[in-house]
Every structure is written in C-alpha cells, then in structure tokens.
Amino acid sequence: MLMMTLYQFPISHFCEKVRWALDYKHIDYQKKNLIPGLHTMKTKKLAARSSVPVLVHDEKVIQGSSSILTYLDETFAERRLSPENASLKEDALEWEKYVDKEIGIHVRRCCYHILLEHPDIVIRFFAQDGPWYGKIFLSFMFPKLRTKMRDLMTINAESAQISRERLGAAIDRIHAHLQKHKFLTGDQFSRADLAAAALLAPLCRPEKYGLHWPDHIPAQLQELTDEFREKTKWVLDVYDKFR
Ligand SMILES: N[C@@H](CCC(=O)N[C@@H](CS)C(=O)NCC(=O)O)C(=O)O
Numbered sequence: 001m002l003m004m005t006l007y008q009f010p011i012s013h014f015c016e017k018v019r020w021a022l023d024y025k026h027i028d029y030q031k032k033n034l035i036p037g038l039h040t041m042k043t044k045k046l047a048a049r050s051s052v053p054v055l056v057h058d059e060k061v062i063q064g065s066s067s068i069l070t071y072l073d074e075t076f077a078e079r080r081l082s083p084e085n086a087s088l089k090e091d092a093l094e095w096e097k098y099v100d101k102e103i104g105i106h107v108r109r110c111c112y113h114i115l116l117e118h119p120d121i122v123i124r125f126f127a128q129d130g131p132w133y134g135k136i137f138l139s140f141m142f143p144k145l146r147t148k149m150r151d152l153m154t155i156n157a158e159s160a161q162i163s164r165e166r167l168g169a170a171i172d173r174i175h176a177h178l179q180k181h182k183f184l185t186g187d188q189f190s191r192a193d194l195a196a197a198a199l200l201a202p203l204c205r206p207e208k209y210g211l212h213w214p215d216h217i218p219a220q221l222q223e224l225t226d227e228f229r230e231k232t233k234w235v236l237d238v239y240d241k242f243r
Contacts, residue, residue, distance in 0.1 A: 004029040007043060007054040009036060010211045011125040014104060015053045016198040017065040019210050020243055021072055024194070025079045033130040035137060037145045066096055069191050081191040092185040095192035102170035103199040106163035109153060111202050113160035114220045116146045121214050128212060168228070171200070175231040189242050197238040204232055206239040 006022065006029055008015035022029050034042055040050040047054050047063040055062045055071070062071045073082045083089045115122050119142050127134035138145070150156065174196055177184060184192035203225050205213045217225075 004055065004057045005032055006030070007032045007034055007039075007046065007056070008052045009034060009039070009126070010128045010130075012052060013107065013199045013202055014051075014065045014100075016201060016209055017195055018053045018055065018068050020194055020198055021069050021081055021191070024081065024242065025072060025076055027072065027076060031129075033128065035130050035134045036126050037141055037148075038137065065195075066093075066100065069096075069194075073191075081194060083186055083188065083190055085186070088186045088190075092190045092192040095184045096195040099170070099174075099192075099196045099199050102166060103196065106167040106170070107199055107202055109155050109163040110160050110167060110224055111221065112149065112153065113155050113157070114218055114224070116149065116155070118218050119146075121218070124214070125211060164224070164227075171228050171231050175234075178234055189238075193238055194242070197235045197243075200232055200235045201239070203228055204235045204239075206236055206243065208239055208243045 004022075004027060006015070006018060008018070008031060010033055019031075032042075034052060039052060043050050043052060043054055043063075046056065046061050049063060051063065053063070053065055053068060055068045057071075057075070060071075062068045069081055073080050083092055115125075123135060123138045123142060126138055174184070183189060184196060201209050205217075205225075207213075
C-alpha cells in the first residue's frame with residue numbers, strides 16, 4: 001500500500017473526524033500539518049477548495065471529512081464506520097450531516113470568538129508540529145489572519161451568541177436521543193457517534209484529540225465548557241471506549 005497523507009490542522013475538529021477514523025481503522029498514515037493562512041498554497045494545488053482535511057492516497061485526492069470517511073470505508077472494509085444496512089447507513093449519514101452543520105460550525109464560531117483574543121494560545125495551536133517557520137509567520141501575521149478569519153467565518157459577538165443557542169439545541173437533541181439509545185444510529189458505534197463526539201471535543205478537550213491543550217484555559221471558554229458539561233459527558237465516554 002502506498003503511503004497515505006492527511007493534510008490537516010491539529011486544531012481542526014473536522015480533521016479530528018478523519019484522524020479518529022484512520023486510527024480506528026488501524027490505517028497507517030502520515031500527517032502534514034499546514035499553517036492556517038498559508039495552507040491554501042497546498043490545498044488549492046491539491047483540491048477544489050481551500051479547506052482541510054485533504055487525504056491523498058494512491059494518487060487519489062479526497063477533500064472533506066465526510067467524503068474521506070466514505071472513501072476509507074469503501075477502500076478498507078475492516079472496522080466499518082458506515083453501517084452495512086442501507087437504512088441505518090442513511091440514518092448515520094443524516095446524523096453526520098446534521099452534526100457537521102449544527103455542531104461543527106457553531107462550536108468553531110463560539111470557540112474562535114474567544115480564542116482569537118488569546119494569540120499566545122492560538123499561535124501555539126496553529127503552529128503545533130508544523131513547519132519551522134510557522135511561529136514566526138504567525139507572530140507577524142496574526143492580526144491580519146484574525147481579521148480574515150472573523151470575516152470569512154462571520155465570527156463576532158452577535159453571531160457567537162446565536163451559535164451558542166444553536167449549539168445548545170443540537171446538544172439537547174443528542175442528549176435526549178442518548179437517554180433512550182446507546183448510539184446515535186442502530187446498536188453499534190458508527191460515523192454518526194464519531195462525528196458528533198469529534199466535533200464537540202473542543203468543548204470537552206479529551207487527551208486523544210491530537211492537540212496539546214494548554215494548562216490554562218481562558219475563563220470564557222471554561223464557562224462554555226461548564227454550560228454544556230452535563231449534557232456532553234457522553235463525549236468523553238465515547239472517546240474512552242472508541243478513540
Ligand atoms: N465540511 C468540511 C469543513 C472543513 C472546514 O471547514 N475546514 C476548515 C478547518 S476546521 C478549513 O480548512 N478552513 C480554512 C479554509 O477553508 O481555507 C469538512 O467536513 O471537511
């Protein structure tokens with residue numbers, strides 16, 4: 001088998017979906033950590049859009065966490081993450097689509113609204129295990145990058161408040177489901193559980209996420225974690241059992 005390469009950001013929870021899937025399926029791969037702001041030079045050369053994750057395998061290039069999970073299951077049948085049964089598979093994909101939109105986007109907006117005002121922490125996250133020039137580039141360019149990120153992802157006080165409410169609604173929905181069921185889809189761990197847990201992980205900060213969490217978390221981020229703590233306990237449980 002040719003080497004598999006994941007182009008990614010360690011901080012990205014969409015990339016964590018893919019790291020988790022690769023590890024879960026015991027697939028050997030190498031990570032190429034890109035620097036936010038410089039990443040487009042690589043991603044746009046490889047794929048249609050600028051975003052990570054991008055997986056390169058046997059000359060094939062797959063972009064987007066959901067497409068990558070599908071590709072991995074189609075290429076490596078062992079330890080499937082997509083249920084084999086057609087209607088369960090559809091259900092898992094539906095859940096994944098829901099959490100990508102209702103958790104992925106809103107967790108990111110809420111967290112960045114806080115973290116972008118803590119350049120020391122963010123620069124360390126962005127440069128982690130990346131090229132040697134990452135920290136230098138980021139310390140010069142951070143103010144510009146922050147403005148661009150706030151602009152591109154519509155991150156401001158008002159949108160962050162709306163995202164917090166949307167996030168609360170999605171967490172409530174999953175919590176209610178998990179009161180009655182062990183898993184989001186059927187009676188087995190699937191890409192639905194993986195996606196929901198990975199995308200909520202920045203709030204719960206499990207060790208296996210792949211980011212060196214700082215000892216000191218900004219108070220506002222801790223408040224966000226605390227607000228949802230009770231209803232996201234299952235995330236750490238899923239990490240313990242399946243990550
Ligand atoms: N739906 C996409 C979302 C990926 C995404 O939003 N990636 C972000 C990092 S979390 C990114 O690469 N942003 C920079 C860019 O789009 O150029 C997926 O599931 O892969």
